[in-house]
Amino acid sequence: MIKSFTLLLTSSLLSFLALFSSCSSTSEQQAEKVNLPRIAIAGLAIESSTFSPAVTEAPAFHAKTGEEIYDNYPFMAAGSENRQRAEWVPTLTGKAIPGGIVSREAYESLMEKTLKMLKENGPYDGLFFDIHGAMSVQGLDDPEGDMITRIREVIGKEPIISTSMDLHGNVSWRLAKHSDLITCYRMAPHEDALESKKRAMDNLLARIESGKGKPAYKAYVPVPILLPGEKTSTRVEPGKSLYAAVAPAANQTGIVDAAIWIGYAWADEPRNHGVVMVTGDDEEKVTATAEELAEQFWAVRDEFEFVAPTATLTEALDSAIASEEQPFMISDSGDNPTAGGAGDVTWTLRQILNRPEFKDANGPSVIYASIPGPKLVEAAEKVGVGGHVEAPVGAAVDDRYEGPIMLKGSVESIKKGDRHAETEVVVKCGSVNVIVTKKRKPYHHEADFTALGLQPKQTDIVVVKIGYLVPELYDMRADWLLALTPGGVDQDLMRLEYERIKRPMFPFDPGMERPDLSAKLVPLSHEE
Structure with missing residues (x-):
């Protein structure tokens, strides 16, 4: 009986110590x-x-x-x-x-x-x-x-x-x-x-x-x-x-x-x-x-200097058509949505669709990424993949250089649920696959294209609304030209009408005197 009492006392003491240790540990954690x-x-x-x-x-x-x-x-x-x-x-x-x-x-x-x-x-x-x-x-x-x-x-x-x-x-x-x-x-x-x-x-x-x-x-x-x-x-x-x-x-x-x-x-x-x-x-x-x-x-x-060779769009398309490299990438830089462009300027797409080389389905393969066109997206959803659509795209926001384009072609794919575009549609016009979105979206990754059934690495010419190529596109390119196209982020800054920037400013005032580059100490945030 004494042995049983001793075991009970020992067990109770251990339980108490464990509880005390747990409480102490919890208190320390809380502290x-x-x-x-x-x-x-x-x-x-x-x-x-x-x-x-x-x-x-x-x-x-x-x-x-x-x-x-x-x-x-x-x-x-x-x-x-x-x-x-x-x-x-x-x-x-x-x-x-x-x-x-x-x-x-x-x-x-x-x-x-x-x-x-x-x-x-x-x-x-x-x-x-x-x-x-x-x-x-x-x-x-x-x-x-x-x-x-x-x-x-x-x-x-x-x-x-x-x-x-x-x-x-x-x-x-x-x-x-x-x-x-x-x-x-x-x-x-x-x-x-x-x-x-x-x-x-x-x-x-x-x-x-x-x-x-x-x-x-x-x-x-x-x-x-x-x-x-x-x-x-x-x-x-x-x-x-x-x-x-x-x-x-x-x-x-x-x-x-x-x-x-x-x-x-x-x-x-x-x-x-x-x-x-x-x-x-x-x-x-x-x-x-x-x-x-x-x-x-x-x-x-x-x-x-520019990170890539630059050219007019005509020069860029001429070079891309003559090239045997795949893919030849062209930056539609003036309307780059990753820099602040509206993303719906149709000027470049109009020039591409007007080129005789792309009129036939057997012409050089082209991907154009991308142009917003909610009306075309709606029409494509009605006719489905394989159907024919004819609806306006682009220039709903920025129509200063070209108006909306009445895009006609076959629906190659439809994808819903994108965080930015919401719905994406690929329309084939001649040899050009035009990606049309409900809302604007930049295309940065190979998966952006392959999810739509497109194979950019096996495409002759890929035109993206971007300036310098982001890493994945840069690694994908076989050749590349940055086209100096018009838009809200025109790379030719001299074509833009600045009125409020501080002058003199390089490169707007190339003959400006050397500025004062001495450091000024900024007051600390709690100081007046």
Whole structure:
């Protein structure tokens, strides 16, 4: 009996110790969670051409709220290191295909939701501000500067804001002031987009966790250069070497990060120009590094050339028809929806359909990607695959160069459910397969074509509404020409009517005097 009592006592004692240990562990975990920094996530991203008649509305941003925001960042998956390092408060993020100016109503509605969520879920130790930097809004200059100012009014001056941007964004003094940490991509095409976002987030976490707080110095150098991304790609010189210097500059002791913004060429606003920014705690090193990068940028201004050979559309088609390479790719660059074009300019498609070489089904095979045409899509759905359609496509938004085309042909395929296009239809006209969409969509991947029954690698000529080819198209090409076609993102900037950019500006004023490239220290976000 004594033995039984002893066993019972031992068992009870072990249970108590286990319960105490469990409670202690839970308390420690709760204490640890309480001590984690609270960091919000917010931002809107789009490139907006002010030279396009298109207007972007709120649905185009596909806004995400709450937990679904994590889908934007694979490095923030459940259980990931970054996810566990803070108590995250995702509010609202939105990313739209580049397009026309954003309506004021759309902007205000998205901002109202963002600010409401920030207000309801505060306070915060920091905020990850995920933007592009080239948004234009009706009746409002510098939307990103406006966004961050209004966010500051809600969250206060003390939280650390880390701003992540596209290198084709614009950094105004106001955006620089309210950002404590700021960085941008170092590659164009943007193969390092997620890497750059993670860097911005890691920098934010490191400054909070270490107790170092906001970097003591932010050096800002405006560089009066305005060039399209197709001339400043990091695939080729001088962009390749210019951007290769950024990481070593950022990795110096006393510096947190460094960045060069090319800026966005297709918006007529005073903030549109190149910028260099360096942040850190060593004043001398921060300012000297910013000035060195700015000097390098200015020194190579005359060396920037198009990333691919350029030609008129006629010259490009002549070369493609004469070529035996498959596929010969042609960039319909002036209406590139990935840079802000309306995406429905029919000028290029009209020239293609008028070419006698493509009138017969046995002519050189062509894929044209793509043109919006909701009426044709509706007609195609009625007749089905194999049926004949005749309906207008394109020029519903941008008809400045050519009106709608009455497209006639056989329906080769129909695909529903695309996030951007909604419905896609392939119409065969002679030897040309025209991809018609309910809503505009850029075509970047081989799967975009094969899902429609098309084989781009076995096609003679593939015409895409794009500027420089994104990586998958670039790897697919056998040959390539960038056609200087008209549209809202015309590569020939001299054909555009700028009125509000700061002058003098290269290349608009080639004989301009050397600018002042000395670094200016931006006040910290909590300073007046």
